[in-house]
Amino acid sequence: MPRTRHQNESLGRLLYETGWDHGQFTRAINAAGTRAGLSLHYENSSVSHWLNDGTVPRRRTQELILDVLSTRLRRPVTVAEAGFGEPQLDGEATDLVTGLMDLARADMDPSRRSVLGAGLYSAAMVSVPGWQDAVGRIDMIKTNPHTRIGQREVQSVIAMTEMVSSIDDQQGGRFARPMAANFLVNAIGPYLKADATDEVRKAMLSAAADHCYLTGYMAMDERLDGLANRYYVKALELARLAGDELTFCTTLRGMSVMHGDLGDGSTAIRLAQSASAASPQAGPRMRAFLAGQEAHAAAITGDRSLALLRIKQAEAAMEKAESQAKALGSYDPSSLHYHVSQVRYELGDMSGAIESMQQSHQIREPVFRRTRVRYGAMLAERKFKAGRLDEACMDWHRVLDEYQLVQSGRVDDRIHEMQTLIMPHIRNLLARELHDRARSMTA
Template sequence: MTPVSSTREPNTGLLRLYRESGWTQRQFAQEINRLGTERGTPLKYRSPSVHQWLGGHVPREDVRPLILEAFARRLGHPVTHAEAGFPPPGGATGRRPATEGITDLGRQDMDPSRRGVLGASLFSVALTVPNWPDVAGRMEAVQTGHTQRVGMSDVDMVTAMTEQISALYAEFGGRHSRPMAAAFLVNTVTPYLKARAPEPVRKSMMSAASDLCYLAGHMAVDEGLHGLAQQYYVKALEVAGASEDHLTYCTTLRGMSVQAVDLGHGREALRLADAAAAAAPEAGPRMRAFLAGQQAHAAAQTGDRTSALSHLRVAEAALDKAESRERKFVCSYRLPALRYHTGQVLYALGDVRGSTTELAESDKHRNPSAHRTRVRYLSLLAERQLEIGHLETACATWRQVLDIYPKVQSGQCDQSVTRMLGRIRPYQKTPAARALYERARTAVPLTGRA
């Protein structure tokens, strides 16, 4: 590929990073191509391109973030444009008000013509996550719009709507509920943020907006839009800090950890989970359990058995002390979630059989109307039942999945059912597996069919 421009001297910054990575030029090119595919923009770079970059040619602007992300994942720390010897990214400007950023993000998400661009944004382990002291209490001045003065009744309405959207998402998935959230964010919530209001009301409205941003990020994860999810999550952190809402700030960090651990980025997941716990020193028992359970999962993925089991014990003890009511929908950690985390920890530590027991118990205690969650976690249970050789039991669990699946519109559920088809295909000589396979073929998305 033809480079955009060149310099007279080798790129010493890029050379240093390349040598530190231990890659060959071929491996470097392959990693860039892999990240391009992950982003939705397949690339075909080879060793000669890497040789040119190291020699001073500047890669295309849209490829530079992939190079930085590749080094960040390889080296375990963020890498900046300057460190790699690249010019600053085009259009870089000063920090804009958080409310303005919410409007822009929501409008892009509402626009069908932008969906492909948003979907192609890359999950980044090098994402800059604002610390609590950097955002706490920083309520930027915004220009008052034409919306009339708002009060606590408007805050209550936003909170109630967010909880309703969250309930729809839990039951049916994010494919239809996320556009609803984006439209509500743009058309109702951001005008409220610009309206005249007493300071306590305004802070409460900012807190409600941060909850909605967090929920939108969670729903973007459900659709596999991981770069978009990170944008929503960072905005939720900023607005939660501005309103001094510790609960949503910590919950969002935890959500980012869940996203990272599910994508296999254990170290980043643990960093985020630990940051969430550290930022919640006065959390109640349910919140402590909520945060410790995720710390356990992330620690187990990094292979730290001692820390993982210790965090699980903390989560279990805290949940025993929790009261029956939560303050907000964002922290509803209960026994099914704890059993799920226990199952994930055991699996990461090599106890597949113990993991299946915990996941089965988790489903027994789960709300039967939480269709999206049940499809995902029952699918996980069936995969692990098959892994320990319990084919008939796995088929029975997958039949439950197929009973629920038509009720949801969810990217993660689509992936779960598509995986089912691949896992069960080799076992078609068994009647239960053959019947399941034939049923699944008509259920999975067209792109996942054999």
């Protein structure tokens, strides 16, 4: 093990904050190692060495320590905060970048594994400011990894992520995710390996974390939940290295959404609560964003009191947020009405669930086509279950009007569910027309 000259007071402060003794700390590290496929046998004396005589843990152990501390303290703990030095592109960060690029390469469409500027990018990237210059910079970095990057490269990653997110909103994750994965391999990877000041490196890690989160979200949209989880874990690691609480808690919330969709309420609520705890300084819109998901997760588990408490907190936070500046794409009243609908549905209030989903539908910004189609199908399903077959069929027809413009596994699921639900009612003229139309689109 490498050694330093000084005691690690930073790690000592974090350990004190956890409330653990040395034995509890090492047991948590050993357990984390077991989950990662490692056989570790750290004892109390190991912690004493780390704290008192300047011993620095191996890079893999550092990663486990940071994960354990982040989980216990419910916030991202960085390499520097734990007294292990600033993140460098060796050891932990190198392993992370390599793992991220391996993941993205495996996710890329094999026919699209080409340099930037070719097929996949030629039309889309022209809308990103300064993209042609960025292509030249990336090629330079690939040739000379010691090329220094700056805020210009960080901004190019942010702009690309925003563009891919816009495409995802309109057309779904199946279309946009290959582009995001390609960008991870061909641009973000080289940027993370390039020389940079500490400020720029942290900004790039943060931008990469946000892009990785989006890629995971698109994988979830395609119902590739295992792949989504791997992207989410990478996003958490990048956010932790960057000290980016916003992306860290947003990713935890995204993982909660995924588990909620899978019906795993206990994991969904645990992740939602961790997300809320990881962002103590969040503004009102972010608090609403987190509380809305926690309310939904609580309702899935049947915890009525907690679900209603959190949805009231989300409503109060949203009221405060709406009195301030608004940003397109952020959590808004339409999203809150969706969460109210989900809570009411899980708690057995079908009429209230339909009313809230209709309110969400009426005020949603028109740019969010994928959400409009998916939630429109959910609204039709609830009307159907409430015995309102004719209304449900009309809503489903509106969904089909845009269905072929959206490439989304979760939307496909809703169309298949529609076909299953209406089959027993095929003698009804509206149901038969709907069934025949859907079948012609999905054959």
